[in-house]
Amino acid sequence: MSTRVARRLVATLAAMSLGGAAVAQQPAVPPGMLVKLMVLKEVNSRTARAGDRFRMRVNEPVVVDGATAVPVGADAWGEVVFVDGTGLAGAKGRLTARLLYVDLPGGRLPLVGDQQVDGKANTAGVAFGILSFGLAGLLTKGGNAHFKAGDILVGQVATAERR
Numbered sequence: 001m002s003t004r005v006a007r008r009l010v011a012t013l014a015a016m017s018l019g020g021a022a023v024a025q026q027p028a029v030p031p032g033m034l035v036k037l038m039v040l041k042e043v044n045s046r047t048a049r050a051g052d053r054f055r056m057r058v059n060e061p062v063v064v065d066g067a068t069a070v071p072v073g074a075d076a077w078g079e080v081v082f083v084d085g086t087g088l089a090g091a092k093g094r095l096t097a098r099l100l101y102v103d104l105p106g107g108r109l110p111l112v113g114d115q116q117v118d119g120k121a122n123t124a125g126v127a128f129g130i131l132s133f134g135l136a137g138l139l140t141k142g143g144n145a146h147f148k149a150g151d152i153l154v155g156q157v158a159t160a161e162r163r
Helices: 003-024 123-139
Strands: 034-039 053-058 062-064 067-070 075-084 094-104 107-112 114-118 152-157
Touching: 034 075, 034 094, 053 094, 075 114, 094 152
Parallel strands: none
Antiparallel strands: 034 053, 034 152, 053 075, 062 067, 075 094, 094 107, 094 114, 107 152
């Protein structure tokens, strides 16, 4: 093995061992700290079912004592807990999600927080439909509820008794 290759190997191994040390020294995140998460793919009341999980990413770093405890871009997960699709007579859809955890190199960071979103009611559409088509206008539906890609959801680090 050439000297140059051996030096690169030693430098790579040293960097890997320092990286492992940095992970071990990652600061603990106290319960109650806010974590801002970005939805990566739309979740909506038309296609989602209770129990579906969806991926997010940490949108802002969580800093503890001057050190980054939760980096931007870390994967996070949520779960759909309630879905009510749109209904007749302009009824709006509803969607509720629970924030679950952030994946970190040292393990999962449990979160708490439920987020609910409602679609738009369509009473004007129903009124127009009734005027135009009679009782068939009652078949007009409201809008679906959705967490759009790019929406920011805010959760908190779980307390010890909720983990």
